[in-house]
Amino acid sequence: MKQALILLCYLCLAAPVAAQFNLADRVYAFATHPELRGAQVGIDVRDVRTGDRVAAFQPYTALIPASTLKLITTAAAYDVLGADHVFTTDLVISGEIDNGTLRGNVYIIGGGDPTLGSPYMKGVPRTDAVLERWAEALARAGVRRIEGRVVGDGSYYGTNGVAAEWPWSDLGNYYGAGAYGLNLNENSYKLDLLQRKVVGTRPVVQGTRPRVPGLTITSELTSGPKGSGDQAYIYAAPFGREAIVRGSIPIGSKRFTIRGSVPDPALFAADALTERLAQRGITTSLPPETHRTVGGGRFLDTKLLDRYTSPPLTEIIDRTNLRSLNLYAEALLREVGKARGVATDDLSGTETIINWLQTLGLSTAGMQVMDGSGLATRNFFSPALMTSFLRTQASNERWRQSIPVAGRTGSMRNFLQKRTAAGRLAAKSGSLNAVNCYAGYATGPDGRELAFAIMVNNHVMESRRLRNLMLELMDDICGEALP
Template sequence: MITIRFVFISLLITCLSWISRSQEVQNSLKHEIDLWLKNPHLEHASVGIYLKDSETGKILAQTSPQLSLVPGSTLKLVTTATALEMLGPDFCFETRLAYSGEIKNDTLWGDLVIVGGGDPALGSAYFKEHYLQNHFLDQWVDQLKKANISHITGNLITDATIFEEQPIPDTWIWEDLGNYYGAGTYALSVYDNLYTIHFSSPGQAGQPTSVNYTTPFIPGLELQNKVLSSNRNRDLAYVYGAPRSNQQIIRGTIPKGRTDFKIKAAIPNPPFLLAWDLLDRMKKANISLNGFIQNQAQRQANRQLQPLAITRSPELLEIIRVINHESVNLFSEHLLKYLAFLIHGEGSTQKGIDVISDFWEKRGIDTKGFFMADGSGLSHFNALTTNQLVNILYEMKSNSSYGEDFFQTLPSVPNGTLYFFNPVNFPGESLRAKSGSMTRVRCYAGELTSYHNQKMLFAIFLNNFSGSQQNAIRLIENLLIRIAQTPALPSQK
């Protein structure tokens, strides 16, 4: 007969065995990390590492103390997770075409108004089938025809007032402004807020280049071209210019001997371009406008508008998938400002930061040392700990109705921003993660499944390392391989 004493002793032995095995695995992970940290390229670097078991929440390894570090684009995980929780995966943004006044016979006695709803993807190249296969502007023109409008007495007004007037966060650097990845955020963004500049360059290095044209055509754009030809076979040209300013200057170099070399830049005034493009299509359809394109400066709560057309975005989950795969700063900043508008009625960067911080504090995340300056991670003023990011990921994994959907938006090797990693080292979908990089910053965060089928949430931040980005990538990849090779931690029942 099995006695109570025997059962107790058996349980005690099992528990001690689990603790011993757990300690052994943790010591092994700590040893691997300690060896890795001795790499000479990390001698003067700031490093943050945090690993947690995806199922039990047990801490597997961490660096101490947990430092607030620049996360780069891994910050997008915080923004996208918050938006998914607050809006839901099926949420769609709306852009409306409407009018004021009245329609008599074939004339609109009033204004035509484009009302921005904060859609980050309107006309996006990432969603060509959704917006461009049957072009959304052609659909708007068709609705004007259906309403029997062939003449408009007033103006074409762009209403982007649900977002603040300032499209750029205060802490973005001048070098980023004007370039496609530093595009401003408007409640009426369009075509990813980017345009392409087409260059030709002479066969000799160090000579002036020529700007051939841009796509799309930007009305009123004035480009001062200071770009030279170079022996270096890469794009080292940068566009400098303030938002809403048509005066832009391009400096740097492009490869020599090119007839059509392309660089991407930020559209200076997306709402105006959207209206200009619509007006061009209206003219081709013989719909005339007496007035001009005007930007509405302030919200008009009591304005009476009659709807003509509504363009809905792809579902939020698909937008988040693009953000986490392709690291699109513009889309992330849109989500941040839209959350601010949703909660505070004011689509500003600072209000969006407040919404996100409050959201995770209420979920039990310790936000001491969490400093957020934008929604995308482009600002050098962002800082958080790897502990905070992993705990947010754990909340999504354990307590979110959309957790599985969220983790499926993260790229697996060698897709999205993980294209540098060798898929042989991470077969199947054993690594799903978001990367973040800027000068002397390389970070990764996501979920790793070990070779022993243990799932781990992790964040690895490197700041101010020596050597190249490629070297930092190899360092982190090697550490993730070592972690994946570590024997599995016994399950705690």
Template sequence: MLKRVSRRVFLGGALGGLASLSWAGAPDVSLRPRARPGGFTESSVPSVEELIRESRLSGVVTFSVIDVKSGDVLETHDGYTGQPPASVTKAVTALYALDALGPDYRFETRLLAGGEVKDGVLHGDLVLAGGGDPMLDTDQLADMAARLKAAGVREVRGKFRVWGGALPFERVIDPSQPEEVGYNPAISGLNLNYNRVHFEWKLSGGKYTVTMDARSGKYRPDVTVARMQVAARDVPVYTYADMGDHDAWTVARGALGNGGARWLPVRKPEAYAAEVFATFARSHGIKLEMGQPPERAPEGRVLVTHKSETLDEILRLMLLYSNNLTAELCGMTATARRLGKPASMKDSAEEMSRWAQTTLGMPGAKLVDHSGLGETSRLRSAALAQALAKVHKDGLLKPILKDIPMYGSNGQVNVAHPVKVVAKTGTLYFVSSLAGYLTAPDGRELAFAIFTANPELRKGFDKGSGARPEGARTWNARSKDLQQRLLERWGRVYGS
């Protein structure tokens, strides 16, 4: 069970009471390790410079590692150079959301009555109002429809309306990404199934049958808000068009094979949720006629409320699976709590950047989103490592970071490795990052941030094509290997 800490304690204790730690005067180059017990000395442990050279990793390598108890900077390498953090951004987003909302916060999705319910008839509109829940799925909408019937509603005389205005609408998270990638969906205050639709195809008798559905654990209702046609071509694999009332996709016949399935992004999340809910309401005998969305936050009697998991659990899953939509929704909800509804995702990210600079003490923080998908975000490894050390005492972030496996000399995961690491990874093509906490063999705890990137190689490929650029796999493998060797070094030198 995660430790519950109030927002007041989080701010007053973790962030405000550490000014005396030795954050100032961090070295600009890596420090030579002192001799340690057990024979780990400069001669037996490779230097930072040796590790970087042996990695054959092109581009820029920056990192910092700090003792969380004393605040001492143990090593840093170009720690004041801003680098693209990729999904390591989500660790900052988690802290931002916990600060503004608290670990026990729950998102709410509601069904509101716009009139009186009498003898099973709602004389007025029925409104499905989103509250920014990133985890809402088809099973939960089905449950809400069943609970609507259980509340005594058998008929709706008014219109069925949906409201996603609790948060700003964004068509995509990052416009430079390929249109068809499921990790770059639309954003709204009302979201379903991570705003993805399941596309499946089967070849039979020389013809393809395709389905587009909103599947989750128990149900898989077909939808028409996203439609697919098979086109007689080889490339491009996918095309997309906004047809107003639906997303229109085509897929190249030459790319399909005998059958398969994948998730596609939804660009009309409110209509998607509305169609799915109406399907389940109809299964309970409640027919709904669609109306226009409300112009402002709806009011009325609450008939049904669905509450999400607690925020700390949502953030744990976000950090584990690195879900971009969850990060954006949690970040924008935090901004809305602090300042009111942000005008856009970018504005919300700018506010989080200011918060990181002032509250976490992260100079140079420049974030364009809450997920790390945008390549123009910048963080400094020294600043992030210091921030992680600062918040270590509150006990909120470390328990929700994922375990990072350590490897043995045979290249296999070593579950008995004496160095234990929990962290957030971040990956874009020619960008690889890792930040979190290392527990050394003697129990000493370190906070660290490692950023690697090759901006020149990133400039040299078509980001919208969807194809993996040449050399990206090898580059990423070299970066991951360097990260492992740095972690191994720190555990041996500073925790033996």
């Protein structure tokens, strides 16, 4: 009987250790997968409470994090700006109103709000509603004619809306939209293309929705095989007037739509309001302009007609992480810089993020961050840095709600729905060309909370296959994999 009790105690004590070694074996098997030969792989899994390393593979290797960087940017914003922080956008006029004629300009003064007129964020008035709100404000003020123009003032963040390290192939597409002082419609437009029925023929460019002033689009597209999907890319520069569409879309007989980035959001907003005013019979004598060409309204003797306020920061952070929006992350990076007193011309820099991490007691040696969203290809830090960061934020429950939950929310909603990880794993994904990453929190098989980072760079594996292998590994972190 005594020997049986000793054996039972030994098994109980050995069980957690065996589980750790089991996970370590699975981490090693993933990292040394034959199809990842030549790739750079870094993995770290740590106990949130104690900091003990549960499993790892090259945890101190500096790797490109892609969009997992948004976890750091949003946590910094939450801490520095506060949960209730909001962005404002003002509509003001200069000059006097004389018998229905405004002898002056109308200014849309942006305050960095990335959600203004968002076509996707719940609870936010769409672009048409925002334009109508402004037009109505002018009408209430008695304006029936404008001897002047509408000016879009995006000077709040300066002109450096994109990171210098963003790839040329990204800048013209919606996910490469820059963050400026005045943003509208998530700084994106839809480009409608008419499919052709023969492979190799050129699809027809039908136009943009909404209209983008001054933008000329040249098509070098071809028609790909049926089922080949969206392989089209828009090449354009910030503040540029020309865009070239390259790649392919599948053959067919319908309208095929892709999304591009608005090159000059302040001009886009000014033009849209000018058009809306004309529809209401309120004419302007001069064409729309921006602060870059005629100066801003911020320091003029102006009268406020309307102030629009964004949703609170918590909701913006939710959308940033749940939907992985680069524009929102870049706006948050710049707003954190504003709050820290960074000069307007330097707001695209990331020193504030690095400094913030250091205030948490984290070592940033060997870390390089070039943007807030993770789109830059020269961001790099180690999985160990990510898990150390995640441990510092473990008690930040409101921020953690923004991280997609397996089988439940955001980009993880459709993954691991009937697996051990469902509801027990919160993970932010990140992907670039030859880069796939995940980072977040998991509840282990023994109930411990774990922080993890899985980073794979320079791989040639098909991305969907690699993603599935990573999902299996994350399921393993939560417990025994199902057969």
